[in-house]
Amino acid sequence: MDRRDFLKIGAAGTGLLASGGIDALASPAETVKPSSPEVSADGYVREPARKIPVVASCDVLVVGAGPAGFAAALAAAREGSDVILLEKGGFLGGLWTGCAVLPLNCTMGLQNGEWKQVVYGISNELNSRLESMGMSIFSRRSPVVDPEATKYVMQLMLREAGVRVLYYVQAAAVTKSGDRIDSVIIESKSGRCAIKARTVVDASGDGDVFYWAGEPYRFVKHHIGAMWRIGNVKEDSDMKRGRTPIPGVRLMHTNGEYDQDGLDLFNLSRLTEKMRDYIWEKMESTRSIRGCEEAFVLDTPALVGVRVTRVLESRCDVGLDSVMESRSYDDVVGIAGVDIKIDYNGKSYKVEDRNAWQIPLRALLPKKTPNLIVAGRCFGYGEGITYDAREIGTCLVTGQAAGAAAAHAVAERSEIAAVDIAKLQASLRKQDVRI
Ligand SMILES: Cc1cc2nc3c(=O)[nH]c(=O)nc-3n(C[C@H](O)[C@H](O)[C@H](O)COP(=O)(O)OP(=O)(O)OC[C@H]3O[C@@H](n4cnc5c(N)ncnc54)[C@H](O)[C@@H]3O)c2cc1C
Structure with a gap:
C-alpha cells in the first residue's frame, strides 16, 4: 500500500x-515548534508544555x-x-x-x-x-x-x-x-x-x-539472548539441528544472560554488543564441525532477545x-x-x-x-x-x-x-x- x-x-x-x-x-514536525528544556539544580529537565x-x-x-x-x-x-x-x-x-x-x-x-x-x-x-x-x-x-x-x-x-x-x-x-x-x-x-x-x-x-x-x-527479569542464522552449511554436515526452509541455512541460539532487566536501556545496549560478539565467536567454533567449514554469519538479530518484562x-x-x-x-x-x-x-x-x-x-x-x-x-x-x-x-x-x-x-x-x-x-x- x-x-x-x-x-x-x-x-x-x-x-x-x-x-x-x-x-x-x-x-x-512543521506544526510543532521545538521546545527548549531547562535543566534544574535537582538534575531533572523540565519540558515546557506544548x-x-x-x-x-x-x-x-x-x-x-x-x-x-x-x-x-x-x-x-x-x-x-x-x-x-x-x-x-x-x-x-x-x-x-x-x-x-x-x-x-x-x-x-x-x-x-x-x-x-x-x-x-x-x-x-x-x-x-x-x-x-x-x-x-x-x-x-x-x-x-x-x-x-x-x-x-x-x-x-x-x-x-x-x-x-x-x-x-x-x-x-x-x-x-x-x-x-x-x-x-x-x-x-x-x-x-x-x-x-x-x-x-x-x-x-x-x-x-x-x-x-x-x-x-x-515485573519479570528473564534471560536475554539471541537467535541468528548461518549460511553455507552442507546438507550432510554433522550439524543436525536448526534446519530452516532454505537448504544450507541453519538456526543458532543462545539463552544469553539470566535474570536480566529487559527495560533498562543501558543493559539492553550492553547485551546487544555482547550478543554480536558471541555470534561471531561462535562462528569460529562452528566452522570446526564437519560440513560447516565454509559456513558464514547470514544475519544477526535486529532486536535483542528480550523474553519477558511487564x-x-x-x-x-x-x-x-x-x-x-x-x-x-x-x-x-x-x-x-x-x-x-x-x-x-x-x-x-x-x-x-x-x-x-x-x-x-x-x-x-x-x-x-x-x-x-x-x-x-x-x-x-x-x-x-x-x-x-x-x-x-x-x-x-x-x-x-x-x-x-x-x-x-x-x-x-x-x-x-x-x-x-x-x-x-x-x-x-x-x-x-x-x-
Ligand atoms: C531468544 C528468544 C528465543 C525464542 N524462541 C522461541 C521459539 O523458538 N519459539 C517460539 O514460539 N517463541 C520463542 N520465543 C518467544 C517469542 O519470540 C516471543 O515471545 C514473541 O515474539 C512475542 O510476541 P509479541 O507480539 O508479544 O511481542 P514481540 O515479538 O516482542 O513484538 C512486539 C513489537 O512491538 C514493537 N514495539 C514495542 N514497543 C513499542 C512501542 N512503544 N511503540 C511501537 N512499537 C513498539 C516492537 O518493535 C516489536 O515489533 C523466543 C524469544 C526469544 C527472545
Missing part, C-alpha cells in the same frame, strides 16, 4: 481528522507489530474496524522475524486424549501461505518459517485487509479522559504527534500502553492450575498449545502428555481502562506458565482474540469487557479459531 492508499483507506473509515489530516501526517498535533484517528489502534499485534490488527480489520498498526521498527513480526525466532511453538497439544494441532485461525492461515511458498517446514513439534518470507506474507495479509501500518513510530504516552484512553502520543522523524483511537490493543510485548495507563503489572495483572490471570487442570471458561476466546515439560503436584508431564489450554477474554483485560486490551507476551498469566504463554503460537491466539474483541466493542459501542461474548466467540469461529 503506498501513502495515497494508506490515506484513502483512512478517509473511507473513521479517517484522518478533518483538520488537514493529510498534510499533518506528511509533515507534522501542543501536540492530532494526525490521525481510527477505531482500533494496535501498538506493536509482533506476532500478537499483526494478528490483532488483521482480526480487527476483518471484523470491519478501521485499524492503524504502529511499529517502532521497519518490519512486521517482532521477535519472530527480527530475532530469527523461527519455530512457531505452542500450536500443538493434547485434546480429548489425542496429540494434535490445536491452534488454527490466523496462525494456521499464515503458516499455510508460507508452506505453499516452500517457506515453512515442520520440525519436531512446530512449523519453522523463513523470516523474510514471513515479513512479506504478513504485509500482504494486512494490506488485503486494509490495515494502515505506520513504521518507525514509537508510541510514547497516552492521554486519557477519566479511565479511557483518548489518544496515543507517538514519536517519529515527523515529530511528536497524537493518534486518536476508540479502542487500543497493547501488543508492545512490554506492556508499554497498560503501564502508561496506570494498570497494575508484575506482565499484566488482568481481570483473570491464567495460572498453572488452570492450565494443568484444563479449566474451561465461559468467556474463552482462544486455545493455546504447549511446548515444555512441567512438574505439577509431584508428577512430571512430558510435552506430549500435556493438554491444550483455554484463554479467557478477562486474561487480556486490564482492571480499569475500559477501551484497552492486551495481547502477546504481556497478557495476564501466572509465573508457572511463562514458557507456554509467551510462545509465538499463543501470541497469535491472544492477538486474534484481542483484535476481534476490540472491533466488537467499537461496533457495539460498549466497553471491551461488556461485549456480547457469544457473538465474539461466533466471529472468532468464523475466523477459523477453534474454541
